[in-house]
Amino acid sequence: MNKAIAVCGKGGVGKTTIAALMCKLLLEHNNIKGLAIDADPGAGLSQATSLPIKKTVNDLREEIIACSQERTADPSNLAASIDYQLMESLTEHQNLAFLAVGRPEEDGCYCQVNTFLREAIQMLVSHFDYTIIDAEAGIEQLNRRVMERIDFLMLVSDLSAKGLHVAKTIRDVGAKNIKDHAVGLVLNRVKEEKEVSRIEQSIDLPLLGWIPEDQNVNDFDCNAKSFLHFPEAPALQASRSIFARLPE
Ligand SMILES: Nc1ncnc2c1ncn2[C@@H]1O[C@H](COP(=O)(O)OP(=O)(O)OP(=O)(O)O)[C@@H](O)[C@H]1O
Ligand SMILES: [Mg+2]
16 A cells, blocks of 8 residues: 655644554554654654664764765665665554664755755655655655655644644645645644534534544653553544544
């Protein structure tokens, strides 16, 4: 199936939490080969899942640059081996592989890392049934076409007008920069269910699902517990019905 799902939205709306819960759900399906990509240089998904980082996309980029500067390798061989090196950079945990983008030392390198990440996503997606990408907040990575290979844009928002506005902006940028894809809105931190139908009726985005405010999420966050061990609590149950509605 080789489906790639990007979890996008405004800062702080719950992208990493939801991506981590999707990782937990992937682990429940051991017949599915899953890949999680932490595309946020802040490495929140690595923390939320306690999945260690073996080698980041940025580490690999720097190694390749160093090799080509030292002329220790034939550039054509180098290009051919990137796919192999990417696979070697993955952390493996049961049926789930994990890769983090990492953070360049110099500010100016972010766009180069994003370009490399776009190529890495292109290469890796075909090796896995499902790829879940925890994107950086906002529209930058969509603008830079980092997500151009994805099949599904999961737009996460809390119930705020700002969060919903950013979700719609991301939908619009995605429409320009991603070829064939579907979108779905996930409302997070819902306190009253009636809010969901109010928003669903007033917004021109298809609703994929909603996740309630769940004290367990705060507990896991504050105490740095791995979301791969999240209990059968409301946030996980709601995530399960969202997971079931992802494209096959
Ligand atoms: N359903 C929920 N119930 C309770 N708290 C939640 C829920 N979802 C997220 N939170 C809390 O909201 C905060 C932000 O969540 P998270 O880090 O997942 O957001 P994010 O979109 O990844 O943020 P960033 O843009 O900084 O990467 C965290 O403190 C988290 O515990
Ligand atoms: Mg995050």
